[in-house]
Every structure is written in C-alpha cells, then in structure tokens.
Amino acid sequence: MKFFVDTADIDAIAELNETGMVDGVTTNPSLILKSGRDILEVTREICAMVDGPVSAEVVATEADAMISEGRKLAEIAENIAVKVPLTWAGLKTCKTLTSEGKMVNVTLCFSANQALLAAKAGATFISPFVGRLDDVNIDGMDLIGEIRTIYDNFNFQTEILVASIRTVNHVTQSALIGADVITAPPNVLKKLADHPLTENGLAAFMADWAKTGQKIL
Numbered sequence: 001m002k003f004f005v006d007t008a009d010i011d012a013i014a015e016l017n018e019t020g021m022v023d024g025v026t027t028n029p030s031l032i033l034k035s036g037r038d039i040l041e042v043t044r045e046i047c048a049m050v051d052g053p054v055s056a057e058v059v060a061t062e063a064d065a066m067i068s069e070g071r072k073l074a075e076i077a078e079n080i081a082v083k084v085p086l087t088w089a090g091l092k093t094c095k096t097l098t099s100e101g102k103m104v105n106v107t108l109c110f111s112a113n114q115a116l117l118a119a120k121a122g123a124t125f126i127s128p129f130v131g132r133l134d135d136v137n138i139d140g141m142d143l144i145g146e147i148r149t150i151y152d153n154f155n156f157q158t159e160i161l162v163a164s165i166r167t168v169n170h171v172t173q174s175a176l177i178g179a180d181v182i183t184a185p186p187n188v189l190k191k192l193a194d195h196p197l198t199e200n201g202l203a204a205f206m207a208d209w210a211k212t213g214q215k216i217l
C-alpha cells in the first residue's frame with residue numbers, strides 16, 4: 001500500500017520524506033490556503049522533492065475551463081496528478097486528460113456509484129473521503145470495501161486512494177480492505193509508529209543499559 005501525505009507544507013513533507021515513507025502528496029484548495037503559498041510555486045517545489053504523484057486540484061467548475069487548468073497544472077512537472085471533483089464536468093475532464101496521458105485523481109467521492117463512474121472515465125485515482133462520511137454518521141470504511149469489490153469485479157485499474165483520513169484506524173482498515181493508497185495528514189502518519197508498549201520497553205532497555213556502564217560508540 002502506498003502512503004501519500006495530505007499537505008502543502010514543505011517542511012512537513014521534507015521531514016517525512018527522510019523516512020522513505022512518502023510515495024506521493026495530495027493537496028487541495030484548502031491546504032494551499034493553509035500553506036499561505038502560491039499554488040504553482042509550492043506545487044513545483046513539492047514535485048521536485050517527491051518522485052511519486054503529486055495531486056494539484058483544479059478550481060474551475062465548467063469542463064472546458066477545468067481542462068485548461070488541468071493542462072496548466074500538468075505542465076508543472078511529470079509527476080503531477082490533476083485533481084478534479086466528482087461532477088459530470090470533472091468526469092469529462094478526467095476522460096480528456098487521461099486520454100492525453102496525464103494522471104487524474106477524481107476527488108470528493110462519497111458513493112460506490114461515483115467511484116464506478118470515475119473508473120469508467122479512466123481515472124488514475126479515486127479519492128473517497130472516509131472522515132467526512134464518518135462526520136455524518138456513515139461508516140466511511142464501508143465505502144472503501146464496496147469500491148474494492150466493484151473494482152475487482154470488473155478489473156478496473158483505477159487505484160483506490162483513501163482520503164480524509166483522520167485516525168490511525170482508518171489506515172489499518174484501508175490496508176486490511178486492500179486499498180491501493182492512503183493519503184493522511186503528517187500528524188496521523190507520524191502516529192502510526194506510536195505504541196505505549198514500545199515506549200515502555202525502550203525506557204526499560206535504556207535504564208538497564210545505563211546500569212551496564214557500557215558504550216557502543
């Protein structure tokens with residue numbers, strides 16, 4: 001399973017990148033706002049830091065304008081995945097841009113039927129938002145299971161990119177279901193390494209090591 005970082009914060013990406021865990025990056029207009037940076041500039045920097053796909057989102061709502069924006073974003077670097085919303089205009093844009101050989105991430109997916117449409121439009125990635133479904137009392141992970149089944153039934157190659165991840169449990173569940181990719185904010189990715197027994201065990205080892213009076217270096 002691939003790990004994408006859901007942020008436009010260059011420092012956070014650089015820190016996680018050192019672990020070799022970053023297979024890609026996702027951004028959206030809200031994350032660009034949070035970064036306080038110019039979209040073209042910051043996206044170019046991210047693309048230079050990370051080898052894998054970097055999602056940059058269009059903001060037009062009509063297909064023709066979306067296609068033009070997508071082409072402009074795709075010019076930033078080879079590893080751009082143009083992010084389009086799951087609307088008919090977004091699906092048309094997806095079809096056009098993937099036919100041109102560009103990667104497309106169809107975002108704001110909240111149902112299995114929407115995911116089916118994205119796959120039929122040739123999407124490289126489908127981004128179902130699990131956290132936002134949980135927020136309205138619908139189990140987001142159930143949707144991931146449904147999409148996995150549907151894509152496997154018809155051998156669709158579109159990768160399931162689990163988005164709007166809020167907890168480490170979302171990551172575990174995504175892996176168990178067989179999602180292709182998760183995108184999570186840096187704080188959630190960092191929490192994946194945490195376990196109280198690891199902390200306690202390390203503290204005990206350190207205490208015993210100090211009593212030996214030895215040094216390795």
Ligand code: E4P
Binds near residue numbers: 006107132
């Ligand atoms: C991913 O592509 C989305 O931009 C992101 O995961 C949305 O997360 P949120 O629901 O926490 O804003």
